[in-house]
Amino acid sequence: MNINWYPGHMKKTKETIKNSLPLVDIVYEVLDARIPMSSKNPDIDNIIGNKPRLIILNKADLSNEEYNKKWEEFFYSKKIPTVFVNSLNATGLNQIIKKTNILIKDKMNRLQKKGVKNRPVRAMILGIPNVGKSTLINSLSGKKGAKTGNKPGVTKGNQWIKIKGNLELLDTPGILWPKLEDKDSALNLAFTGAIKDELLDIENLAFQLLERLIKIYPELVKTRYNIELENYSTYEVMEQIARNRGCILKGGEIDFTRASNTIVDDFRKGKIGKITLELP
Template identity: 55%
Template sequence: MKKTKELIQQNLKLVDVVVELLDARLPISSRNPQIDEIVVGKPRVIVLNKSDLANKKVTNEWIAYFKKSGTNAIAVNSMNGSGLDKLMTELEETVKEKMEKRIEKGMRKRPVRAMIVGIPNVGKSSIINRLTGKKSAKTGDKPGVTRGKQWVRLKGNIELLDTPGILWPKFEDQNVGLKLAFTGSIKDEILDIETIALRLIEYLCEKYPKYMIERYKLKEIEEDGLMNMENIAKNRGCIMSGGRIDYTRVANIVMDEFRSAKIGKITLETPEDLSTIEE
């Protein structure tokens, strides 16, 4: 992560605008707090990716929040390309004045140069491939696929510098780590999947009880999160010999169905949550 931070800082002078990529389901937890310091002074456009998995109403609230804070934000879906045309237009508009001044000074016209930054597994490579119409960047459903910087020519008059995902060294708030684990931004292999799934079930049963009852045919939401997990397991046939609960299997089912929005379009954070943190 230290090398990635240095890579971004070294190449910042080469770009006109920074694209900060966030997960629309958790714009607070997926935003590296070091990014403001790293890219200070550069125009920025925020992209809320995976908007197809998030609550649309809350996504619009986030867009309004960022705009009020002085940074334009765009909701995109890297899987079908929705919102990417708007992103291209926004990048050109953001640096339009700078490019016009270059021409006035007699300098030749050149492509807009942008840098894309974000934490692992937030969809950078998928977006780049959509914008280029080909597999210019490696993609994967696990964090850490992009290994080094690479310039990519996009449709239109834009060049994009891709960088590896950058996580911060330490989470001051354990809830941040949990939410990143829920969405797959931290490798499942280093986590206790059963415990993470239990925490997710507890959260969803509290915040989205209707979704959980409908998806998993629950009679009611129990106060004990483990009982809810066991009831889901029974309804999904996650039972081993002797009637024992297969916690690993039910954990994977819930995690996969949350990440694919089969439980519902769920956003884990709102602008109100950010106000509470700042207070």
């Protein structure tokens, strides 16, 4: 899947992030819990250097709980603090505050010894588009401090937001990387909506998503769409889904575009089930 998805403003975004790093005590790197590795921008490690970091695996309500544990063990083995959250219902947010205070305790103690007291903890939040950064900020702040949207790239510029627990967050636009060389990662990003749907062939995308789900979560597919999978090709399975969902055009022809949108939308909203697409 060849996708030209690197807008011109991304170079400026990277420069802005580098210039803002001295202003913060810790970096929050937000990943999609369904695709932790695919949603991790490899540039971020180089950008933030040795700055304390907390990885926040968002959308944990949509990911497989057993796989969540495996990813937690993986990051623990790398000595990278992590927390799983569902920013929509605020699950796990207290863990963010708790782990932040632990990670920057030494620095805050040094500031207090210098006579600097009650200074807010300052954090920068980073992540690729559509991992739920803005929703997470809104949940942490208890108000609509950041614009949100279901399309990647809603946040356009840096903005500070006051958070409970004496915390201030510097929001940044979603940061992409120039070239997607790994096909599976590109597909994972497309499946979850990190790449704008306008850049994609929705029927091809849904076909490849369905093919993947049949392979790793066959029972969830069968249950969601009340269909049979054995001895059926992916194309025939898609036909079954289309007929069961009434995706039929005049003359009885199957509306594959509508069926494709249904499958992709069901996956993104967790209607098929709790799904993680990759393991450590």
